[in-house]
Amino acid sequence: MEKSDANTPQNGYIDGERADESADDNQYVPEPDELTLLKEEVAKLKEEAKRNYDQYLRALADADNIRKRMQRDKEEYMKYSMLPLIKNLLPVMDDLERAIQAAGTSRDYESLSKGVEMINRRLQDIIREQDVVVIETGGQIFDPQFHQALVVEENPDLEENTILEELQKGYIMHGRIIRPSLVKVSTK
Secondary structure, three states: OOOOOOHHHHHHHHEEEEEEOOOOOOOOOOOHHHHHHHHHHHHHHHHHHHHHHHHHHHHHHHHHHHHHHHHHHHHHHHHHHHHHHHHHHHHHHHHHHHHHHHHOOOOOOOHHHHHHHHHHHHHHHHHHEEEEEEOOOOOOOEOOOEEEEEEEEEEEOOOEEEEEEEEOOOEOOOOOOEEEEEEEEEEE
């Protein structure tokens, strides 16, 4: 009788291991039911990932639409933001045109002067409604933040840089300088 070697491939063992379980093949092979469950789980996760990605794309599109709408609204606001001011100025322009027409046909300069003064007051009221205020200059010390000196005149009786005369009014709106006052200032 032949001697049977325990480690021969004929009996299914090589070096104490089954021949079908080679050293390179140490992977776990799940049971068929477990494999089916894992495949189902992977399919569910893929579907969830697809839904999440679709939601992400929709959210990006929504954000882009909101940005575009806000830009349109901003442009619309900027385009028509001055409409109330313009509506208030139109009657003043009408009055001014009537005054110009009257000046050409009438020699009543006193009435014309009163009409122009009335138009000026209405215009100043409209400007004040917009929170526009005149920069004070009378007797003030020159301040380069609010004033621009066009003329310097020697005057030994006054403090240096005293405003002598306002050549053009300056204006401030909501605390911001729209235009500095053009002034004549003193020097020693």
